[in-house]
Amino acid sequence: MIGSQDNLNFPLREVLLYPATAAAYDLGRWDLLLQQARGAGLLARVAAVLRDAGLDDRIPPEMRWHLDSAFTVYRAHSEDVRLEVEHIARALKPAGVRPVLLKGAAYLAAGDRARLGRLYSDVDIFVPHDSIDTVEQLLRWQGWSGEELSDYDQAYYRRWMHEIPPLIHRSRGIAVDVHHNLLPLTSRVKLDAEALAAGITPSEFPGVDVLAPTDRVLHSAAHLLLEGEFDNAFRDLSDLYLLLTELSAADPGFWDALLARSRELGLHRILYYALRYLARLLDLAVPPDITAGLQSAAPVAPVRWVMDRLFTSALLPISVAAPGVWPGFARFALYLRSHYLKMPLPLLARHLWHKAVITPFEYRQTDPV
Template identity: 25%
Template sequence: MCRCLSVDDSANAVAELRASLPRLDDAAGWAGLVQTADADMLAPALRLALARKGLDDAMPAQVRAQLHRRYTMNALLNERIREDALHVTALCERLGIAPVVLKGGAYLFEAPPEMLGGRSMRDLDFLLPADQVDTVVDAMLDQGYMVKDEADDDTTYTHPALQRPGGVVAVELHHRVGQQRSLLSADMAWRDIRTLQTEPRLRVLSPTHRVWHNIFHSQVQDQGHSTGLIWLRQLADLVDICRRHGESIDWAALDQMMTDAGMDGVMRARLLQAERLLGLPWPLRAPPGPAARLRLHRASLLLKAPRTMAVTRMWAALMAPFKLHRMDLLYHCGTGHPVKLAKARLRHIRQVARKYRGNLLGRLWQRRQYDV
């Protein structure tokens, strides 16, 4: 799967991929590859990647038609999601507010038309100034939007998801860049916002901050670094950002941000995954180092042990409410005080237990495919 998605389109790499693909008559092998893609919402990206590499003829006709349908349907869906994004942006502009579209929402406006269906979307995320979120929510409710889900254990960085009648995905309004309080403040992000040539005008994080947000989201917020879970869809997003905006990414500044936050090892481990698994050229001056290589080896071993991976995903879901930066966000306990952190976690355990009561195991089961 990683070889298929790799951005290394050299003749040698494509030849090696062709040799490693299942045979045309190997229905089970192709079914497994498509199933792997589906597990990470990457079937449309798989179709796009194989076509780009000129490997349509390596697929059985039935699989090629199946992936083409997935891609076409996703492209049509993304057109609808673009309309939703522009609707929210226009509504905000009428209020004199300029929202910032986060994560995959930017892809919908940066990708060329022939690649629009290559990214699967589950929701739309916007960043707003904290003191303007309620104003936008009230306006959206007046426009017929409805709260899709009840609030999670906290609303300290995002409002409960909203969706309008006829809309295809939920909209989440954030006033922080991820579940963190001080690593990348909203003020810092706002100072380096970029504007896209759309009408109405959409705004996105700077390329440097988009790389930071992607790595923080997958490796810290979704615990990829601590558990060894790779989160391939987010890794593909990281590679896409680096390919599109490589010259605009200030790697020295990003390296300093990560070092100041104690996340330089996290960044190097993730970039090594991007290099080894998806062919991204190494972007930093310093090499990855043995710790990053050890992390990659651990993640590779986990991929070969599906049962262990299932248990790891469940553990990540169980621990999600008690993550370090989330506790600091909720209780301002800091990230370097073990006693304060332990007290915050005990306090939060009581709150979660009161909220879900007898349904605590059911809530955990709902989050077993944890990949927020």
């Protein structure tokens, strides 16, 4: 069965959860670990976890340089993001806007363990909707610019989505995604951006904030389960595991607060799915009363059966998923589901028609070849 215990006996999972197991690996097992970690974007995290566990001296010399190189890249990424956040905060200061960092940058700025070995493709920030035009203009004045998009794609972002088109700094090359909500405005899963404001707290970086701990978990879960992109799914699942284990250990009331907040923000079912698959795939110990409290969010049995088989395949690294066509089908099915949840059916049909027919036609009309 997909997601059964037999299929979960792979070295990447073992080392992330139980680092000491690596001490008994032979070279073949180490080689498989490195292949799986690299494919899942978690090589630097494996290096960080082994160092954190005091097992650095148990790494075979043949494997050490791979992990040392990944760890060096991680440290460089972290410093680049820290400096970029300083630039963003300085650019927005004249308007009195304190951006709220999201996802990877938030883990770094909050000092969360989920920052360990985390690599970054961009910096995500969240600002009030009524400040979005000012924020975009200030960033453009300071060297960020967007790629050329069609009128349709501009409207797609600005009318229906939860963010403006990505901006990339002309000299530093780092992208910033500016959000005014955490979910698309047309999403079937509604999220009141103003409800997040009560929990926003200062970060360890000057001039920027982060979401409340419960909200960082819920946003991470929503991003993982609703975006429909699974290339980094196991990494994001590992992020969630680190967040939950750290925050619940530090605060005895965290689990109850998380459950209450999921209801308040309308993310009750998202939390249900996230904890279900964290327990199944990463052995997360969820308190029984929390599991019981989430039963009202569970889908009906046939839907739950289907979702279990789709998610337990799609969330695993592609290199360790079940052989055959099933993993690709599962990811594609969840990709379609994400679009169904993002838009009402008439709008989705219009969007798919435009992207499948109109956009290629317009491209052929402008292509000089």
